[in-house]
Amino acid sequence: MxxxxxxxxxxSALTVNKxxxxxxxLGIIIGIGSVIAMVAIGQGAKDAIQAxxxxxxxxxxxxxxxxxRGVGTFVSSGLGSSQTLTQEDVDALRSGLTQISAxxxxxxxRYQVTAKGTNTNTQVIGTDSNYPAVHNLNMDSGSFITDQQxxxxxxxxxxxxxVWEDLFGTSTPAVGQTIRISGQQFKVVGVTQSKGGSGFxxxxxxxxxxxxxxxxxxxGPNADGKLYVSAISVSAQNPGAMDAVQQQVTNILLxxxxxxxxASADFTVQNQADIVSAASSVTNTFTMLLASIAGIxxxxxxxGIMNMMLTTVTERTREIGLRKSIGATRHDISLxxxxxxxxxxxxxxxIGILFGWLLSLLMxxxxxxxxxxxxYSVMLAFGVSAGIGLLFGYYPARRASRLNPxxxxxxx
Amino acid sequence: xxxxEHIFKxxxxxxxxxxxxKDVTFSIADGEFVAIMGPSGSGKSTMxxxxxxxxxxxxxxxxxxxHDVGKLSDDELAGIRRKKIGFVFQAFNLLTRATVVRNVAxxxxxxxxxxxxxxxxxEKALRETGLDESRYYHLxxxxxxxxxxxxxxxxxxxxxxxxxxxxxxxxxxxxxxxxIVLSTFQSLNAQGRTIVLITHEHDVALHAKRxxxxxxxxxxxxxxxxxQRMANPRPE
Ligand SMILES: Nc1ncnc2c1ncn2[C@@H]1O[C@H](COP(=O)(O)OP(=O)(O)OP(=O)(O)O)[C@@H](O)[C@H]1O
Ligand SMILES: [Mg+2]
Numbered sequence: 001m002x003x004x005x006x007x008x009x010x011x012s013a014l015t016v017n018k019x020x021x022x023x024x025x026l027g028i029i030i031g032i033g034s035v036i037a038m039v040a041i042g043q044g045a046k047d048a049i050q051a052x053x054x055x056x057x058x059x060x061x062x063x064x065x066x067x068x069r070g071v072g073t074f075v076s077s078g079l080g081s082s083q084t085l086t087q088e089d090v091d092a093l094r095s096g097l098t099q100i101s102a103x104x105x106x107x108x109x110r111y112q113v114t115a116k117g118t119n120t121n122t123q124v125i126g127t128d129s130n131y132p133a134v135h136n137l138n139m140d141s142g143s144f145i146t147d148q149q150x151x152x153x154x155x156x157x158x159x160x161x162x163v164w165e166d167l168f169g170t171s172t173p174a175v176g177q178t179i180r181i182s183g184q185q186f187k188v189v190g191v192t193q194s195k196g197g198s199g200f201x202x203x204x205x206x207x208x209x210x211x212x213x214x215x216x217x218x219x220g221p222n223a224d225g226k227l228y229v230s231a232i233s234v235s236a237q238n239p240g241a242m243d244a245v246q247q248q249v250t251n252i253l254l255x256x257x258x259x260x261x262x263a264s265a266d267f268t269v270q271n272q273a274d275i276v277s278a279a280s281s282v283t284n285t286f287t288m289l290l291a292s293i294a295g296i297x298x299x300x301x302x303x304g305i306m307n308m309m310l311t312t313v314t315e316r317t318r319e320i321g322l323r324k325s326i327g328a329t330r331h332d333i334s335l336x337x338x339x340x341x342x343x344x345x346x347x348x349x350x351i352g353i354l355f356g357w358l359l360s361l362l363m364x365x366x367x368x369x370x371x372x373x374x375x376y377s378v379m380l381a382f383g384v385s386a387g388i389g390l391l392f393g394y395y396p397a398r399r400a401s402r403l404n405p406x407x408x409x410x411x412x
Numbered sequence: 413x414x415x416x417e418h419i420f421k422x423x424x425x426x427x428x429x430x431x432x433x434k435d436v437t438f439s440i441a442d443g444e445f446v447a448i449m450g451p452s453g454s455g456k457s458t459m460x461x462x463x464x465x466x467x468x469x470x471x472x473x474x475x476x477x478x479h480d481v482g483k484l485s486d487d488e489l490a491g492i493r494r495k496k497i498g499f500v501f502q503a504f505n506l507l508t509r510a511t512v513v514r515n516v517a518x519x520x521x522x523x524x525x526x527x528x529x530x531x532x533x534x535e536k537a538l539r540e541t542g543l544d545e546s547r548y549y550h551l552x553x554x555x556x557x558x559x560x561x562x563x564x565x566x567x568x569x570x571x572x573x574x575x576x577x578x579x580x581x582x583x584x585x586x587x588x589x590x591x592i593v594l595s596t597f598q599s600l601n602a603q604g605r606t607i608v609l610i611t612h613e614h615d616v617a618l619h620a621k622r623x624x625x626x627x628x629x630x631x632x633x634x635x636x637x638x639x640q641r642m643a644n645p646r647p648e
Contacts, residue, residue, distance in 0.1 A: 001522055005524075008527075321505075322507065323522075325493060326522065327490055327494025328490060328522045329486075331487070404467055404486075405466045406461050409501075409505060
């Protein structure tokens with residue numbers, strides 16, 4: 001049998017049984033498509049959460065006043081918490097720690113902020129020039145707070161993109177405008193780039209001012225008459241140094257606060273890795289859930305393929321009997337059915353991959369959920385349905401090609 | 413060319429044995445035109461399937477052109493069917509949902525003949541059976557019984573076989589159309605082709621040169637048809 005005739009015969013067989021072909025391909029398409037889409041959504045969610053956590057800063061160690069609280073609360077420190085961390089602690093840590101790349105003190109609280117008739121209620125963070133380095137923050141326009149401005153207690157502010165939008169609308173340049181925080185005038189000197197975070201890690205809805213200004217004009221000293229901070233963020237040089245830095249921070253602060261027993265510390269030191277592991281156990285569960293739903297649809301698709309292939313075995317066995325009786329060899333028969341099965345599964349598989357990809361795109365487009373197609377899920381889904389298609393399309397045909405023509409023609 | 417020696421054929425349904433052919437021995441020389449007659453269920457089709465190398469006897473030997481068919485491999489048998497034999501099935505066995513021409517040309521696909529040539533040969537074979545040309549590109553399951561029969565005959569003729577085996581080829585045809593098909597067979601025979609045909613009708617059998625009667629799986633008579641011998645003398 002010539003190759004061109006082989007394709008011709010396979011093609012006509014597929015087009016003659018249009019319903020069978022379409023339904024079998026549908027099984028493959030749905031099986032593959034749903035696995036790809038589901039895994040893409042799960043993977044996307046995982047990536048998004050991890051990117052979110054990474055956007056807080058890299059190799060971050062966070063110190064907050066007050067005793068140990070649960071994992072994940074460190075970003076929201078500053079609301080009504082104790083005032084045991086002082087500016088002196090910040091300076092001592094900055095000179096005492098060795099394996100760090102950057103460190104900043106923060107004093108944050110929510111204030112009513114107004115500008116030319118518009119107003120918003122947002123987080124105002126007093127900090128120093130190190131904040132962008134610690135928290136991976138970039139500037140969209142203008143510049144961040146400088147050491148000079150901290151020393152001079154300049155009333156300047158750097159605003160996040162959400163604040164810019166709320167107060168001025170993004171069509172008006174923000175730099176050079178004046179805003180009022182708690183009744184005091186501040187000049188906007190910069191706008192930060194959006195980090196796209198949401199929920200607990202939203203860093204777009206914030207205003208930054210020099211920490212000295214926050215301490216003197218907005219907060220005032222604590223009960224001991226000292227200037228305090230609501231958080232200290234430390235960025236370790238590398239992931240391997242985090243444990244050592246965390247230990248150093250604890251030792252320095254215990255000594256400065258004259259506390260002998262670490263269990264009764266009046267501050268909390270937390271490590272970004274704690275947050276990451278808590279979050280990734282959640283996303284892993286989520287991905288597993290989606291993957292098992294996808295696995296079920298792959299199974300259902302696979303059974304559909306099997307069913308379609310097997311129900312036509314009778315009809316196809318007669319056809320095989322006829323072809324053999326007019327001179328087809330076993331090889332001719334096997335090759336034709338293999339070609340059919342390959343065409344069917346690869347065509348269906350190709351469409352299924354496109355379908356899954358489209359589904360992920362639509363998901364991203366309409367819900368804003370990030371999706372990430374993984375090569376692993378594509379290969380797994382394709383492998384399973386192509387395997388089923390080949391096995392059930394080819395194996396019965398191969399068996400039928402071994403019957404003698406009369407037995408095959410009489411097959412029930 | 414055809415030589416059957418003590419052929420037995422049984423079908424088994426579980427442990428139950430149905431004996432269909434019981435010790436059949438005969439031979440057919442090249443260029444003969446033989447009719448096989450017998451009542452329904454006597455084993456005619458079964459015999460024909462064995463002659464066509466489509467099925468194997470349970471016991472006994474069948475030689476085709478000197479080859480012991482029982483000893484040939486599956487693919488060697490396929491080669492014989494492809495090159496030497498044209499078979500008209502009693503049940504037609506057409507490829508449904510394929511056109512008439514595609515059905516007729518199908519044996520040529522396995523003979524590796526080009527598509528253009530296949531169609532020409534298929535149309536030539538169809539003309540010999542007298543099928544209306546407007547039906548050539550209809551689907552085979554849209555035909556009447558007689559039309560399907562003619563497609564089945566054309567398919568058997570298309571590879572120009574040395575041995576033509578036809579199982580009730582005129583069963584669904586009116587006398588006139590049957591006559592066209594039978595005279596095609598006669599002219600093929602005159603060109604030297606060997607023809608074996610099964611029939612119920614005595615009139616049809618009279619077109620052959622030799623008539624074999626089968627009953628209950630046994631040959632009960634095997635005689636020269638004197639009429640054809642007179643009309644169409646051929647040296648043996
Ligand atoms: N596959 C089979 N399994 C069991 N029995 C069979 C099988 N094929 C044929 N038979 C039996 O063999 C006998 C002969 O069948 P066959 O088809 O050869 O008859 P026939 O002479 O061609 O009859 P008809 O003139 O009706 O076509 C019948 O009794 C039939 O029941
Ligand atoms: Mg019969």
